[in-house]
Amino acid sequence: MHVLFLGMRIAAPVLFCVCVLTLTGTLLSGMYCEPAPSQLSAGFRFSRALSPIEFDPQAEGVRVNGELLVDSSDCRECHTTVYDNWYASRHRVAFTNELYQESHAREPSVWCVNCHAPFMRPEGDPEISQDRVQVADGISCMVCHVRDNRILTGSRPTPGLDAHGRLLNDIDEQVAREAGASMPTGVLAESDLQASNQTEDESRTYAHEYTVMPVMRSAEFCAECHQFNFLTADSTHTDFRYADLPMQSTYTEWKASDYFDRSTCQSCHLMRDTDDSHAFPGGHAVERLAAVLAVDALLLDEFPDNTSRLIELRVVTLGVGHAFPTGDLFRALKVRLYVPDGSLQREFYLHKLYRSLPVDQQTADRAARTLVRDTVIPPPVGDYASARTEVLDWPRRHLSSIRYELSIEYLDQSNRLTTRLPEDLTRAVIKSGALHIRN
Numbered sequence: 279m280h281v282l283f284l285g286m287r288i289a290a291p292v293l294f295c296v297c298v299l300t301l302t303g304t305l306l307s308g309m310y311c312e313p314a315p316s317q318l319s320a321g322f323r324f325s326r327a328l329s330p331i332e333f334d335p336q337a338e339g340v341r342v343n344g345e346l347l348v349d350s351s352d353c354r355e356c357h358t359t360v361y362d363n364w365y366a367s368r369h370r371v372a373f374t375n376e377l378y379q380e381s382h383a384r385e386p387s388v389w390c391v392n393c394h395a396p397f398m399r400p401e402g403d404p405e406i407s408q409d410r411v412q413v414a415d416g417i418s419c420m421v422c423h424v425r426d427n428r429i430l431t432g433s434r435p436t437p438g439l440d441a442h443g444r445l446l447n448d449i450d451e452q453v454a455r456e457a458g459a460s461m462p463t464g465v466l467a468e469s470d471l472q473a474s475n476q477t478e479d480e481s482r483t484y485a486h487e488y489t490v491m492p493v494m495r496s497a498e499f500c501a502e503c504h505q506f507n508f509l510t511a512d513s514t515h516t517d518f519r520y521a522d523l524p525m526q527s528t529y530t531e532w533k534a535s536d537y538f539d540r541s542t543c544q545s546c547h548l549m550r551d552t553d554d555s556h557a558f559p560g561g562h563a564v565e566r567l568a569a570v571l572a573v574d575a576l577l578l579d580e581f582p583d584n585t586s587r588l589i590e591l592r593v594v595t596l597g598v599g600h601a602f603p604t605g606d607l608f609r610a611l612k613v614r615l616y617v618p619d620g621s622l623q624r625e626f627y628l629h630k631l632y633r634s635l636p637v638d639q640q641t642a643d644r645a646a647r648t649l650v651r652d653t654v655i656p657p658p659v660g661d662y663a664s665a666r667t668e669v670l671d672w673p674r675r676h677l678s679s680i681r682y683e684l685s686i687e688y689l690d691q692s693n694r695l696t697t698r699l700p701e702d703l704t705r706a707v708i709k710s711g712a713l714h715i716r717n
């Protein structure tokens with residue numbers, strides 16, 4: 279018997295506990311869930327959420343002229359645009375946003391926190407919330423940029439430029455001086471010079487001490503958190519291993535798309551050196567969604583009966599470098615079709631649907647569920663556009679006047695029944711209007 283997967287990310291019943299001891303530290307099976315590549319794990323201490331990042335802001339923060347920068351708000355003074363964009367982004371609210379909080383309350387696992395707010399004080403207990411550090415900042419400046427008193431960055435910056443690559447003018451310089459940047463003491467580590475082709479300009483000094491991490495320019499950096507699998511059935515809320523069923527696969531989708539080798543996650547979402555730098559728009563950026571998604575229909579030469587005709591409905595992405603929806607497993611695009619009097623005729627979802635495996639098919643080292651339906655818009659291949667189509671019959675008398683509504687849903691249907699969140703937090707209308715039908 280198939281049990282409906284009740285809107286949970288983790289296998290609810292812990293059915294298999296026997297293998298934990300023998301398997302600990304081994305057999306991290308499946309795609310992209312092996313321990314992180316050494317450059318990443320050594321430099322960033324990312325672990326694909328298997329453990330928190332041990333970080334002590336007082337001991338490890340960077341200094342500008344002796345002044346310790348403890349948290350993200352300390353970056354604002356000099357990197358105002360970046361800071362303000364990040365502040366308005368989902369990265370900042372990764373731990374505090376209502377959708378996360380509600381779903382974490384349902385499944386209070388340290389695994390979630392390890393990714394949504396990864397800092398913990400050194401030698402802390404991952405289960406004790408007081409041991410977590412700077413959770414209100416979620417995926418903060420510090421999470422991506424600060425370790426061992428140094429700024430991690432993708433390439434060696436030019437000293438004396440502002441963070442947008444412009445020469446500091448008088449006003450900028452004054453601001454920087456007031457903030458203490460006038461006598462920067464930073465240097466590049468020996469090894470970092472090898473990581474960059476640029477020659478050092480002796481007449482200028484750096485605002486920070488840097489460690490150059492070329493991986494920050496590549497999609498593999500983002501994949502650390504945006505590509506991971508379901509946990510195995512024998513994982514508990516505190517002790518877990520990855521199964522071979524992907525839960526978020528934005529990185530492999532990107533690799534399969536036309537954008538692989540042309541644009542990285544950073545080009546479309548980080549937008550460095552622009553006014554949008556670090557805005558990280560995604561599924562909550564409704565205006566951008568309206569610009570990259572379209573709905574239309576094709577009239578087919580088929581007449582199921584006297585009163586109706588078949589149409590092929592298309593939902594199209596343009597310029598999305600992976601599948602859509604991607605990322606969170608509960609995301610769905612919902613298309614609703616109406617006739618002129620306003621009554622709803624059809625609705626369907628573009629999403630991935632998982633169900634619990636029947637108990638007799640569950641094994642300790644696999645996910646407790648399986649993918650039963652995948653109607654997301656695939657990654658674009660052979661063209662920068664991609665589409666998902668659905669064939670449906672439609673009353674002939676209403677063919678010229680179909681109206682549609684396209685919305686994004688942040689909860690799956692079962693969570694929708696039990697949520698306490700107001701509707702405007704759980705879904706957003708992307709666009710609506712008359713459906714254009716091509717012959």
Ligand code: HEC
Pocket residue numbers: 340342347349350352353354355356357419420423424429430431432433434435436437438439440441454457458459464483484485486
């Ligand atoms: C006192 C001003 C000041 C503060 C505060 C400051 N920065 Fe900077 N930062 C600069 C300047 C100026 C540069 C340009 C490069 C240089 O001169 O070193 C820079 C460069 C950078 C770069 C490299 C940019 C590139 O071109 O790749 C990163 C990353 C960075 N800062 C991150 C941070 C973070 C994170 C914080 C907070 C923890 C922070 N900065 C706080 C002044 C500051």
Ligand code: HEC
Pocket residue numbers: 350353354357360361362364365369417418419420421422423431432433441442494495499544548549550551552555556
């Ligand atoms: C999710 C990870 C992440 C977060 C969070 C993050 N950054 Fe970055 N940042 C990057 C990456 C990746 C780059 C690009 C490195 C490259 O291309 O060389 C970058 C580039 C930069 C640059 C240089 C480019 C530019 O557009 O100015 C600055 C300055 C910077 N970050 C500062 C910050 C500050 C300040 C914060 C917090 C307000 C922050 N970053 C938060 C990952 C992050």
Ligand code: HEC
Pocket residue numbers: 497500501504528529532537541542543544546547558559560561562563566567570597598599600602603604605606609
């Ligand atoms: C060619 C541009 C492009 C590239 C490359 C790209 N994206 Fe996107 N991505 C988009 C667009 C466009 C959207 C739709 C929302 C928006 O406009 O910001 C989107 C949406 C998303 C979303 C929200 C999806 C949802 O279902 O709500 C996430 C998460 C995301 N991208 C992460 C990534 C990651 C991680 C990478 C790299 C592996 C990446 N993107 C590469 C363009 C791109």
Ligand code: HEC
Pocket residue numbers: 368369371372373375378393394396417421422499500501502503504543544547548558559560561562563605
């Ligand atoms: C340390 C983990 C981590 C890293 C590294 C990371 N992210 Fe994220 N990212 C998250 C989490 C967690 C969220 C979900 C925030 C939330 O709860 O809404 C997120 C959200 C996003 C969103 C918004 C999705 C939406 O639907 O609104 C985009 C876009 C995104 N990340 C892009 C990137 C890109 C591009 C990179 C690489 C430069 C990156 N992320 C690196 C953890 C990370």
Ligand code: HEC
Pocket residue numbers: 287288326327368375377378379381382385387389390391392393394502503504506526560561604605606609688
């Ligand atoms: C390895 C990293 C990782 C782990 C572990 C993880 N998440 Fe996420 N989560 C993400 C990323 C990345 C996104 C953003 C993808 C997107 O927006 O489509 C996300 C998105 C979400 C969202 C949607 C938030 C929004 O703004 O719409 C919720 C809710 C959520 N996660 C809850 C959880 C819970 C609960 C757990 C533990 C059971 C968990 N996550 C475990 C990385 C992770």
